[in-house]
Amino acid sequence: LCLRPQQSPPTETPEAMTSREDTIRAFLRSAGWEDATRAPLAGDASTRRYERLNGPKGRAVLMDWPRAAEAPVPSGQQSYSQIAHLAVDCRPFVAVCDYLTGAGLAAPEIFARDLDAGLLLSQDLGDDLYGPAIDAGAGPQGTSLDEMYSAAIDTLIALQSNPAPMTLPVGDGTHHQVPHFDDSVFRAELNVPLDWYFPVVLGRELGETERAAYHKIWSGLRPMIDAGPRTLFLRDFHSPNILWLGAEQGVRRVGLIDFQDALIGSRAYDVVSFLQDARKDVPRAREDAMLKLYVARAKDKLEGFDEEEFRAAYATLGAERALRLIGLWPRLLKRDNKPHYMAHMPRTMEYLQRNLAHPALAPLKAWLDAHMFVTA
Secondary structure, three states: OOOOOOOOOOOOOHHHHHHHHHHHHHHHHHHOOOOOEEEEEOOOOOOOEEEEEEEOOEEEEEEEOOOOOOOOOOOOOOOHHHHOOOOOOOHHHHHHHHHHHHOOOEOOOEEEEEOOOOEEEEEOOOOOEHHHHHHHOOOHHHOOHHHHHHHHHHHHHHHHOOOOOOEEEOOOOOEEEOOEOOHHHHHHHHHHHHHHHHHHHHOOOOOHHHHHHHHHHHHHHHHHHHOOOOEEEOOOOOHHHEEEOOOOOHHHHEEEOOOOOOEEEOOHHHHHHHHOOOOOOOOHHHHHHHHHHHHHHHHHHOOOOOHHHHHHHHHHHHHHHHHHHHHHHHHHHHOOOOHHHHHHHHHHHHHHHHHHOOHHHHHHHHHHHHHOOOOO
């Protein structure tokens, strides 16, 4: 499940569904996979749909991603997908995927593509996601979590060793302009806890003065996020989107999926997404150990790396991300009737407190103590 709003799912008539199935069958036939059996795979909250194929050529994954209409917005305004730079079709996925495989990382190889139809046939990376391994305390064949976490850190270092790409070829003569983590997505994310945690959990609306003070604090913190060299970050580098490929070597042991919304921004973004996983407990000792490993690798391999600068960005982005999730869980409860996500609230609050311990976040901590954590 992608924890960001997506474009509205299409309302399909039986005729449209039949037509779509005909298109898929023609695509598979042209790719030489018409004899494969097809079984649904768990998807996410977007309009994407996945199937696992098994046939004479082996296994593959079909991504069915018809471009959906955006939800209506008032004239002159942007949709959330535009504000947050979310992919609306499969072209960004293809562009980023080709880039990652070209960099030696284990994104799935794309066997066949029909970009206009929104159909991709790609390598099946298996089922060994990091999440179940974390729950079990070990990975496949008894692989230690330390080895799996270390390999993921090495994967991020390998990714960040490459210059941030401004544009990426899609393969059809067009290019994907890689978006930046700019002020539009930043402010949209900052508003999530204000719009949902306060009314749903605390039972009150924030006044304009309080909102303005909150955003002013973040304006002062933003330079720490922007400090240092830029990198391509995958945005959802956490346990549901990382697979263990134990038969491979080096960084190719870490399979990557769900990277179509990748942005250009801080090196700290993917690191904090991984080490403060929204769905899985990451004990403080493991987070500290893996941060120490990342810093050691980065000092050796990343040009222009500054540890103090990175740790400030890590804490700031960690706090921003935790606050967004603290607003997201009540939104899923209230708007989407999905109360089970509230189970992640204690973990997310714990991550927020870890980040607020950084001295640079003292103004934010003071505001939260006065407004969010007050127990009058």
